[in-house]
Amino acid sequence: MLPDEIIHKTHSRNPFAMFAPNPQGVHFENQELGEKIILLLRAHIVTLVPGALLILLLAFVPFFVPFFLGIIRVQALSVFDPRQLILITVFWYLFVFGFSFYKFIFWYFNVYLITNERVIDIDFRGILHKETSYAKLNQIQDISPKIIGFFGTFFHYGNIYIQTAAERPEFEFHNVENPNMVAQEIHEQVRKEEAEPPGVIA
Amino acid sequence: MPIEDIDTGIFENINFTFFAKPFLILFAIFYVFFAFMLLRQVQLMCRTLPTSLSPLLKFLAIIHVGVALAVLLVVLGFF
Numbered sequence: 456m457l458p459d460e461i462i463h464k465t466h467s468r469n470p471f472a473m474f475a476p477n478p479q480g481v482h483f484e485n486q487e488l489g490e491k492i493i494l495l496l497r498a499h500i501v502t503l504v505p506g507a508l509l510i511l512l513l514a515f516v517p518f519f520v521p522f523f524l525g526i527i528r529v530q531a532l533s534v535f536d537p538r539q540l541i542l543i544t545v546f547w548y549l550f551v552f553g554f555s556f557y558k559f560i561f562w563y564f565n566v567y568l569i570t571n572e573r574v575i576d577i578d579f580r581g582i583l584h585k586e587t588s589y590a591k592l593n594q595i596q597d598i599s600p601k602i603i604g605f606f607g608t609f610f611h612y613g614n615i616y617i618q619t620a621a622e623r624p625e626f627e628f629h630n631v632e633n634p635n636m637v638a639q640e641i642h643e644q645v646r647k648e649e650a651e652p653p654g655v656i657a
Numbered sequence: 658m659p660i661e662d663i664d665t666g667i668f669e670n671i672n673f674t675f676f677a678k679p680f681l682i683l684f685a686i687f688y689v690f691f692a693f694m695l696l697r698q699v700q701l702m703c704r705t706l707p708t709s710l711s712p713l714l715k716f717l718a719i720i721h722v723g724v725a726l727a728v729l730l731v732v733l734g735f736f
Contacts, residue, residue, distance in 0.1 A: 470710040564702040
């Protein structure tokens, strides 16, 4: 399938997709009438591997604790009664769940959208930090995709730097799949937008 | 002195429950705040970017708050 066909003839229904052409059932705040999402991008799934390994390690901590306590000659069962031990374990797994959930929503809601009118960067940088930036396609001046490093080259993901004349002068799409194809699509949308009469949404 | 001769028996005399309860209570209180903030953030983000997964994420965030509150109450009452 040609890159152009991948983006224009596919309708992604996968809610976890990191590269979703024409995503179904997705909208965004301040979406204009007639404005369509052409591409929804998230960071490549490979970037989640360090977090997943850490979560796996945290999940196994309760199995290692009796061993380490044994080194300092402390028997967990002689210090706490079984009910307390169960409660501490439940608490630990609640913490692991909370951390995993936080990591997941951090990835899930950090999205980049390309519509037929704008480029949108929705950032969820921390527990109390949400930022949304918009740039109209006719304000885009330069687009440079970059694939850096072993993992980026191997799994084909990278960053896209977009220079704009909007309030925010540079947009950065981090670790997105197929950066060259995305850059090509933005170029195409910019060309289409420039050919339209001003104020028309199509 | 060989490492085997170091007396590690001092740890056997420490009352761990005495330290564990206040620590767990404090941690549970902070955790409940964290769970509420996460719920609020999920609500805001679901409003910013509604997807088919939004109801499930909100449900999970509410359950997370509920379990965090339940654990806090259990720690306060039964630990």
